[in-house]
Amino acid sequence: MAIKLIVFLPLLAAIIAGLGNRALGNIPAKVITTGALFVSCALSWPIFLSFLGGDTQAFVVPVLDWVRSGDLNFNWALSVDTLTAVMLVVVTTVSALVHLYSWGYMDEDPDQPRFFAYLSLFTFAMLMLVTADNLVQMFFGWEGVGLASYLLIGFWFKKPSANAAAIKAFVVNRVGDLGFMLGIFGTFLVFGTVSIPEILAAAPAMAGSTIGFLGMRFDTMTILCLLLFIGAMGKSAQLGLHTWLPDAMEGPTPVSALIHAATMVTAGVFMVCRLSPMFETSETALAVVTFVGAATALFAATVGLVQTDIKRVIAYSTCSQLGYMFFATGVGAYGAAMFHLFTHAFFKALLFLGAGSVIHAMHHEQDMRYYGGLKKEIPLTFWAMLAGTLAITGVGIIHIGAIPALGFAGFFSKDAIIEAAYASGTEMGSIAFFVGVTAALLTSFYSWRLMFLTFWGKPRWIESEHIQHSVHKTPETAEDSTGGYHPHESPLTMLIPLGVLAMGAIFAGFVFHHAFIDAEQGAAFWNGSIAFDEHLMHAIHEVPYWVKLSSTFAMLIGLGTAFYMYMRGEGRPQALANQFRGLYQFFFNKWYFDELYDLIFVKPAFWFGRLFWKRGDQQTIDRFGPDGAATLVSYGSKVAGRLQTGYLYSYALVMLLGLVAAITWVMVR
């Protein structure tokens, strides 16, 4: 029963707030949606803790019959196992906190009921996704979160850039969704069912079988897994289908924290983990997953190095961390991937909400070049952001002798992934290991760069146009670089979520790492809900010390470089950028992906569209169809009017001509 409440309360709240909208008023809408989410959250934790304690078995709660059609039978049902329980707490916790945070952040927005209704609708769809026991219901949730994401990115629909970003997110996700759909169709074709437990049970037997397509034979499981993985790539913004995620930052910041950091973008990772027994049957598919994940981790990190918009830095960071999760699944460390998903949800939501707090304080300025020296002005936000940064960069000490490992959340999860990549022993695994360490260095650099630019150094606020508008001064007329602007610490509704998430960012790794990634405890905890590889998890502990320390060293090098560049003397970043101008431009322009896609896909699509529109529709169908008919009618109306001369003789003439014509017709016929 609790699970039904968890899933459907947000839907109920969304319907009430969405339909009630302005008639309902801001406060009731906010109370209903936020209240529903906190109840959901409060009900989710006991489920998770009972799985953690090992005293609950997986269960399925049927809701409704859905489709009964020949061989195709499935129901609406809520399936709960360890994997779902983990996602439940992540989704409901972050969502509840983001709802609360939005009280403060969206305080001046005129459309608050709509915003909260969308947020709750998103949460419902995400919960449907994670509780799905068949692929179609998962797809329902998958599309539901896509819809909510579209609506929320374009929430400020008066901004053209927000609309463009929303459409881009939708269209790019359609590409991935097509892969997912084909994967579902193919799975039904091969297994004759869409029920996930049945598919997973039958998957090992299918390993090595082939399927014919266009006269060639392909490995069945490889094809299916790759198609499904394309869906995951789209949703989780992996290299190639990642272009929508940075643009999605046009949405309100709480949305970025909830959807584009903590929950929706991790749906791809969740799906791969949920279907891990399927992926385990295809070496090729796993190699592709590893490669794409590693490539994304590296790519996004390099782009993140040079971005100046605070939200975009964090967006690329998200993209990069998702890459980590994927190559973890690729090397078979599903537990580690889920663990990173879990910790990442806390510290990345924290970073986004912290960034939102900074933006709130800085009068909607998002460019880090115009920040600086904010440590004293907004100290609580600073401490929260610091916790998030320590977590993402993976600060911690490995366990030596009797002293247990100590560190922030990211330390446990990211190091586990990097070590698993090394321990997997495959060629792709070792590539992933080196990429992972390099990306850790880059992560550390861009994260500290963000911190240094924002909180340390001298204020550079007056150069921001937003601040100039606020204080009615320009850099010339201002007496100092602050322009007399006073950033304010955010209200309590925004600080409480920051505090809670900071606790998560600090302790989540230390508290839960045994359960998630320890060999014996992990196997008991996951209890078959993912393909948990005990040997690999054992092997992690046996890797050489240099491997264990590598990521910590990478982190320290990144920190040191950032410190050297941004805390010691002015102009060093600029000098470096000038020295490596080509590389800098390459990174700054995001490896020219957008330009490339514009050239390959967007321009030809527009050309085709224009061809059909101008030539096909306007000049052919319209011209000879409706427009032609309308012209003909108005012409006919003129002719009829001209014949109506008003003279008797012409009327009589027409009558007689008509008579003659009729006679002629019957005679000739």
Add this chain to the structure above:
Amino acid sequence: MSVGNSLYLVAPEIILSASGLLLLLIGAWGGFKSARLVSILAVTALFASSAVALEFLLNPAFAEGGDAFFGQYRLDKFGSLTKLLIYISAIVSIIIAPRFFDNVAGGRSAVMRPEYPVLIVFAAIGMGMMVSAVDLMTLYIGLELNSLAAYVLASFLRNDERSAEAGLKYFVLGGLASGILLFGMSLLYGFTGTTNFNAINQAFESGLSTGALFGLIFVLAGMAFKISAVPFHMWTPDVYEGAPTPVTTFFATAPKVAALALTMRLAIEAFGSQIAAWQQIIIFIALASIVVGAAGAIGQTNIKRLLAYSSINNVGFILIGLAAANQAGASAMLVYLMIYVAMTLGSFVAVLDLRDADGNQVEEISSLAGLSKSRPGLAAAIAIFMFSLAGIPPLFGFWGKFLVFEAAVQADLILLAALGIAASVIGAFYYLKVIKVMYFDESADVVVKSDSKSHAVIIALCALFVSPLGYLLIPVLGNIADQAAAALFWAL
């Protein structure tokens, strides 16, 4: 078949003839002052005739009908039903007249004359004869009686240039049409040796000589003039615009019903054995009427002219039922006629209700702007009539169109039905334009309030009839129309 029995069967005509002559005397002695009394008596007489016609229609004793005056005249359900429609139109035309004539031209010269109801009554007698005629002679007498009254009615405001012009045009062209009709009738008589419909039909069964074919075409052409079907429609806009509005109301309803009913009877009872000879011509006339009526209406700025073209357009649709040449088609035509009468009466009475502050009639469509604010009730009624005329469901006008198209499809005239449906889209354009002007244009503030209760009642009744509520009447109307249509086909 006694003369007494014959007199009984023509009771409606006798009532109207006697009261018509009496009313003429009252009018001659009483002068203008007797107008009110004459109007009331005329309406009473028409009501009495309607009651008799209704009795004939519903009483099972008359289910078989009967011939009167040695096959000159027939009483059947078809005739009784159409007579009812004619009398109702005539009654409405008399009721709405006094307000119009008393106020015309600011009430300067003309007032309501007692001759007006008398002429309407005589026209009604003529039309009653038309719909009951089963002989070319009766047909012609009835038609001319109606026409002569109509010529005078058209020029009733003889000091008004437009009214006089309308009367003259109607008279000259009507004379021409009458000549064509007579010529056709003489040919038919010459080549078949009879003037009786049934006898003509029997003569046609053995084949159609060229002369008889000529006669058939000429007769149909003469009828096409009366129903103002293309290309014999040219007089319609001018006469409808020029004639006094109550007269136009009358023209657009009663003579249309009578002439269409007569055409149906002629085509089925007299020419029914040679359907192939006239079917294609009717199809052409129907399509041409629909298209020309619609295209002509688009450019109009005067609402009476617009309604004139609308009536041409509607006649086209009704003729589709005739083109089907089957019982379903005839029944559909009758249902369409009932709905058409309600829509047309309603629209014209609504137009009559449009007056500016000086009491002048408002006829320009552009002056209707803002009517939805100044007179929301009237605007809503006009909107209902226009939507209904355009045949947009769920209004009742759709049902009539649906029935004639269904009949055409049953008769395998699928192309005709398709073209008719396509052409009805053009019609929707100008009807919707009127609604757009009333509801969306900048207010012109021309039309003032009206205090006429009789107008309001008539408009409300008509609007109610064509509103979706009209569909409740389908079983009743459909049943009566089916029986009436069956009467036409008994002889075959």
